Amino acid sequence: MIGDWLDIGSVDQITPGNARTLPVRGGDEIAIFRTLTGDFHALVNRCPHKHGPLSQGIVHGGVVTCPLHSWHISLKTGEALGEDKGCVPVIPLKIDAGRIFLLRSAVMDKRAA
Numbered sequence: 001m002i003g004d005w006l007d008i009g010s011v012d013q014i015t016p017g018n019a020r021t022l023p024v025r026g027g028d029e030i031a032i033f034r035t036l037t038g039d040f041h042a043l044v045n046r047c048p049h050k051h052g053p054l055s056q057g058i059v060h061g062g063v064v065t066c067p068l069h070s071w072h073i074s075l076k077t078g079e080a081l082g083e084d085k086g087c088v089p090v091i092p093l094k095i096d097a098g099r100i101f102l103l104r105s106a107v108m109d110k111r112a113a
């Protein structure tokens with residue numbers, strides 16, 4: 001059902017290898033990433049280490065490097081890779097007819113967080 005998904009705009013608003021942020025009223029900002037191969041992922045914009053803004057990190061493959069202390073975070077699972085431990089919530093995302101949709105209930109959850 002379309003009502004379960006929030007249309008946040010065209011895929012063209014994010015160039016490959018970049019991210020944009022979506023403010024959530026009363027909750028954590030969400031970061032939407034586009035990889036160089038054209039995949040899209042959405043995570044809470046808060047590194048599991050010390051809350052660095054992941055949207056400002058460097059995207060390589062399916063991973064973003066946090067801009068603060070260079071932890072590597074999987075865009076698919078939100079988990080820190082390598083020696084580092086921690087996880088950031090992933091927001092379910094889908095692409096339909098050139099538009100980006102986030103699962104509404106997952107976004108609303110962030111408001112209560």
Ligand code: FES
Pocket residue numbers: 047048049050051052066067068069070071
């Ligand atoms: S805040 Fe992200 S690595 Fe430290």
